[in-house]
Amino acid sequence: MASKAGDDPDSLMSLCTIFCLKNLRRTMCYSEGEQNRLQLRPDVFLPGEICDRLVNEYMDLVHTDSDFEPQDGFFQLFSDPRSTRLTRLQLREDLVRDRDLEAIGKQDLMELHLTYCSRLTARGLRTLCSFRHSLLSLSLFGCSSVFFRKSGAPLAAGEDEDEEERLQRHTVDLDFSFQGFNRLRLLNLGGLRAELDVEKLLRPLPALTSLDLSSVHLPRPAFLTQWSERLASLVLYNVELTEELIHMLLQMSRLRHLDISRENQRTSKFKMTRKILSSIVQSLVDLVSLDISGHIMLDNCTVPAFEDAVGRPSIEPCKSSIYPFQELKRPLQFLGLYNTTLCNVTHIPAYKVLSFEPILRLLPQSSAPVSQHWATWALYNLVSVYCEYFTVKPSHQIRFHPKIMSFSV
Template sequence: MKMSAFLKVQSMWEPYSPDSLLDICIKYCLENDYIICNINTDKDSEQQTSSLREGISLQLGICERMLQIYQERMHRTVDDTFLCVFNDPVKTRLKKVDLYNSNITDDGLETVLRHDIDELGISNCFNLTERSLELINSAGSNILSLCIGTTVQIFQHKMLFFELFMGEEPEKTEMFILKTPNLRKLIFKGLEVEVPTHYDFFSVLLKPLKMLVHLDLSSCSPLKDLSCLKTLENLISLILYDVPKLHKHITTICQLKKLRHLDISQFGEQYSLYDDPNQILRKIIESLPHLTSLDISGTNLAGPCVQERLTPEELSSDRNMTPVPLSDIPGLRKRSDNPLEFLGLYGTLHEACYRHHIPAKKISGDANEEQIFTAAQVYYDRPECLLEILNNLADVFRYSSCSNLKLVLDIVLMSMNRHIHEKSIQSAGSALLYYIVRGEEKLNFGIYVKRNIIRTLLDAMCRYENDRTMLRNSCLTLIHFKISQDMMLEYEKLVDVLLCIVSKDYQDKFVQQISIYMLNSLACEADGEQKKVIGDRGTVQVMLQLIENHLNRMVCDEVMETAWSTMWNLTDETPANCKRFLDGRGMKLVLKCLKTFPFKASLLGNMMGLLGNVAEVKSLRPRLMTEEYIQVFCNLLDSTSDGIEVSYNAAGILSHIASDGVEAWRESSITTLKREDVLRRMVQAIERWHLDSSRKIHYRSFEPILRLLHVDHTPEAHHWAVWALANLTRVYPEKYCSLIRSENGIELLERLLENPVCCQQIRDLAHMVIEQCKSFKAEEINEEDS
């Protein structure tokens, strides 16, 4: 077996060019499944089923690519509902199916096996039962490759069946486990058989499989008798990783003369020691002349570090024999002039991988980067080994510089995606991603690479939401990405993860602080529809609960202030989120914060900005028109906290409330405060503000402000609106002059100037805005001409 046959790391860099049209179309159809599927929901169970639409048929390449993209690109878990698409083997075709880590049941596997499947992988499919084995055997004659992996629970009834035949003579009872006579490849891991001593489960399993070429029995026990392997005349690859007491089977293994790849490595130390390691390794090498790949990792078979030439006695036995080159592994001396393609030395005793003269082209070990990379590629499916390898790679980053960062990234993403159930790998992988992302190489990452990193981290954070180490690593990694450019493609999942962290009272406040910071940044960058979706996922309610918890503890910190800022951003021109704020008793928390923390300028600014957004929603304004609330807004008109921001927002709130007219004021519960007195105080505040004041506010649109210019019955509302436009175009002309022009603001201001009731102060401000916009446009034209 060539080395390339078991290098399984899929590179994130190979598809660095744009996706193919086929992949783009498949991904779009998977994200919008109604295009090709009929989706039905059972009224009683509320379970969804899908079926291919009438008139649609999918070719073999498309169907298999759909599965691959769904799992690898979209990071989705395959289940029975998804597999319903392939119900009809006439309209859809599958040949090679790997359902690793899926949530399918026996029904889902039955759907797959309706097709003429050549290669089937069901490792880590823990919802399958003994019925799946029956289904596999029913389709057995077609299957050429079968990876059962750790899904060994499907064999339970077979072991019980053996117990029923305790009184029978095994040779007189025709028994089989897998009825797959044409099987070429079998991968079978971690089955510990407890059956009567005169039965050998694995002999019964393997005896009928005469066509096997590749056999993997990693971590299986007990292997009582491997003599059945001698009947497998086509066997060229044998993997017995972590199989106990292999020293008993060396003689049998040495009789498998066609073997090209042999793996007898161990991870635990209990069975890794051989009494005469040099002699045993020499025997293996001499007995298996076609061997090109050998793995003895974790054992003592490499022997002590001794350079050996042929002894005088060996030379005298054959006068024509010449000394062979040096070898630091005694048992491999005769392969010195014919080196192995691959030799596994990871974790061997006496640190064999550090020796100089090793007769192999590729070596797994931890002596250098190349050996570690090789180990990661070979042991990709062994989580216990992979964890050690990830730790080795972390040491490379800590104590030196990495020469192949792209390959490390491939290894880390592969490890985390394939072993999502292994918390230790997720934690170690997230730490490595932090080292990778904070480096300068990140500047060369394209959107595909960034998206894979972000998705992988989010998957891990979703599964291990209570693991502080992994959450901290992941958060520290994610903040190195730009929200607007990198994260918006995954914003829904990111919101779910961040809300989960923020809503829990973590002892690690640092993680909570980073999470709410990212949530606020996400809310700021989101457009209107995205803001609504973020609100739909419960963000406003979580922020209100977090604020209430802080108030109960009398704590005003950065987390609390950011919670108000997040709601401010979320309510920006998003009425649904404004309503959620009021429905969640948000005004009660505003009043309590004002009373508890009256001198917190940034807190006050965030709250008033949020209430400004609420006041822009006409249907919600009646809920703000209470004696208590209006009095608070009036008092804040005189505030100098946070520059003019608090006073400005208080005036904005009152302007929008007043824009509903005198009748709305009369119909409210306000009795002691007169509308004209409130408006007079508002104008007095506006006249105190400096037009050159810098601002902390950010407008995506002037539509709510320009809307006030249509209100003829309340010139005070005009005053606030026009002052706001004058200030913003004066201080930030490059940002806001073009925005006013694009939203027909100039026309509205000119129409306002024609209104005879418009006072001189408002006219002056309106002229100022118009002149600033014209002047800035002229400057733009001159710059273009030059």
């Protein structure tokens, strides 16, 4: 009888992919020359879905399977678009080198997500330009090193250098811009270093609809208004808010998703007010999700306690316990209130609410995450799945409304 994994097409595909990756020379590759270099068999043609899965699964195995040995020249297997097709890749950490991007430079990538690839240099940035005619989505989260070149050395130098050593002697690559990335709709530059002029870097992006500038220094935020009629999603997590930045946000009339949350209240000089929240609600009428987690409220935004306690929990804006949200035309799909004074009220006009800071105390110190922001999201997903399939006992002190999910301990 077939196993459960074998009955599921996705699981079967995953098993086959892992087997091929662990047995490359016995399946689709052969060795060539004295250096035992990997080569794709001449009779092998791999469509885009298979190639994407092979590369993404390879990255997972390298980071999660201690018995799996990285293959030198693996990306070279996908250098010829006549026999392999790559469209959507997610690469991460210091495994990825400039030569790996160069190996796939002839592919027509539509999505490329690079995360904390500290070994990439300005040489790799030059390779990114070869994808500009096809890229729809690009993430360079934590990859600031690609915008720098080593001082007094050619671009090819420094790939194997330690990151700290490299960044001690660097200059900004002033030659690069996103000129020509005319199809790019989603861009993530989270963690961009302060030395980089984000305004100059971003200017020529006519199709942009989603932008993530988490932890990016924005001294002159007014330039973002060039996308006021296009931008649907803007993430400014851990960005220091100012009056000028708030004024700019209020002009982004097409925004549907806005994240201005912070990881830590103590690092912020900005104080959220009832007036600012009201302005956001009044100006951004298309909003379906809003995250203001981690902000200190300067004044009281909530109804008196005796009013808050009246009736069953409701998501109707007119009954909201938070005054500014009474002006919403409809409940939000998501509202982030984690680590704010607004998270303990009864009536919150959103289908999903992120507000359960006390759960983080259950995490052992030895495995505490670097960022509570991401831990909160992970816990939210975990609890959502748990509550969908299991009965929550009253002793858990997790309270659920018909359409609201709110957490407290």
